[in-house]
Amino acid sequence: MKYRLAVKIIPVIVVVAIMAATPYFINRGTGGQSDSGQTVMPDVRSTFQTRQTYYKWQDDTGQWHMGDEVPEGVAAIAVEIDTAANILQPLKTATEKPQQEVPAPSETVPQAPGVAPLTVNPADIPGLLDDTQKVKALLENRTQQLQRSTE
Numbered sequence: 001m002k003y004r005l006a007v008k009i010i011p012v013i014v015v016v017a018i019m020a021a022t023p024y025f026i027n028r029g030t031g032g033q034s035d036s037g038q039t040v041m042p043d044v045r046s047t048f049q050t051r052q053t054y055y056k057w058q059d060d061t062g063q064w065h066m067g068d069e070v071p072e073g074v075a076a077i078a079v080e081i082d083t084a085a086n087i088l089q090p091l092k093t094a095t096e097k098p099q100q101e102v103p104a105p106s107e108t109v110p111q112a113p114g115v116a117p118l119t120v121n122p123a124d125i126p127g128l129l130d131d132t133q134k135v136k137a138l139l140e141n142r143t144q145q146l147q148r149s150t151e
Helices: 002-026 036-040 122-150
Strands: 051-058 064-067 077-082
Touching: none
Parallel strands: none
Antiparallel strands: 051 064, 051 077
């Protein structure tokens, strides 16, 4: 009887001991906090000077606006932020090289005055209409085939 009880209790005690010792080994044997985070994070504390409040409100059309001051007669939501919370350094990007000018295409179709710019060349429109008629015929043919196969 005592042997059976010991067989059940000893593994539980071993597991609890491992769980208790794990934080000690994770924190490099110091038993306290790891100092790895201290080298990454600068020593910036949240102070009154680093805290800011801005306001956001929604106008009659549903557009959200944000600002330091609230217009009169508007119900605004105060949002408090801490500028010291952004502790990540910005990524360094390559310096931008000036872009070379793209030569203008030699063939441009003049548009009539008062016509908005089009995304399609007006000379291509008849061909596009023919293509859409062909696609429409293909789809109608496919629909007929499906209807015949289900009958």
